[in-house]
Amino acid sequence: MVNHITDLKLLYEEDYFLWLEETIELLNNRQLENLDYENLIEELEALGRSEKSAVESFVILIIQHLLLYQYWSEERANNSRHWRGEILTFRTQLEFKLTTNIPPLVRGVRGDCSSLRNNLAERLDYLYGKARKIAQVKSELQLPEINPYSLEKILDEDWLPE
Numbered sequence: 001m002v003n004h005i006t007d008l009k010l011l012y013e014e015d016y017f018l019w020l021e022e023t024i025e026l027l028n029n030r031q032l033e034n035l036d037y038e039n040l041i042e043e044l045e046a047l048g049r050s051e052k053s054a055v056e057s058f059v060i061l062i063i064q065h066l067l068l069y070q071y072w073s074e075e076r077a078n079n080s081r082h083w084r085g086e087i088l089t090f091r092t093q094l095e096f097k098l099t100t101n102i103p104p105l106v107r108g109v110r111g112d113c114s115s116l117r118n119n120l121a122e123r124l125d126y127l128y129g130k131a132r133k134i135a136q137v138k139s140e141l142q143l144p145e146i147n148p149y150s151l152e153k154i155l156d157e158d159w160l161p162e
Contacts, residue, residue: 008022008023008034008035008036008039009036009038009039012036012039019036019039020043023035023036023040051097051113051116052116052119054097055094055097055098055116055119055120056119056120056123056127058090058091058093058094058097059094059120059124059127059131059154060127060130060131060134061086061090061131062087062090062091062094062131062154063127063128063131063132063135063147063149063154064131064132064134064135064138065083065086065087065090066087066149066154066160066161067131067132067135067139067143068083068135068138068139069083069084069087069160069161070161070162071135071139071141071143072135072139072141075139084160087160088157091154091155091156091157092157094155095155095157097113097116098113098116098117098155099113117151120151121151124147124151124154125147128147128149132144132145148161149161
């Protein structure tokens with residue numbers, strides 16, 4: 001067990017996974033005075049950014065495939081099953097991200113990470129723009145500039161555009 005915070009800070013630079021194990025042990029033992037707060041805070045912030053990035057990436061993928069499914073009529077006969085499968089896969093992965101990041105005491109109760117969902121709602125038009133650009137490059141179609149999909153439709157595993 002690392003006894004001094006300076007040793008723990010050095011460990012962070014030399015062996016990240018050992019630093020992580022030591023930090024978890026300190027937290028479990030409530031030895032808060034020995035924590036490397038600076039690097040712990042940095043890691044928690046990075047974890048939050050990673051979760052936001054993951055859910056945003058799934059939304060971009062869903063929208064991209066919704067656009068291809070809805071507007072690329074020339075390829076729809078050959079690719080619609082594939083696109084529907086991709087949409088369902090990405091929606092499922094997004095649902096897991098939004099519902100399984102709930103603290104252990106709350107698990108079993110249907111809920112979601114409302115701050116992640118709120119972030120998606122706030123950034124939906126930006127994410128649509130990214131998805132639209134990708135879909136346009138793939139299809140060479142002119143796609144709607146204004147987002148036609150609500151967050152509810154994007155998350156609804158049974159909804160597909162006509």
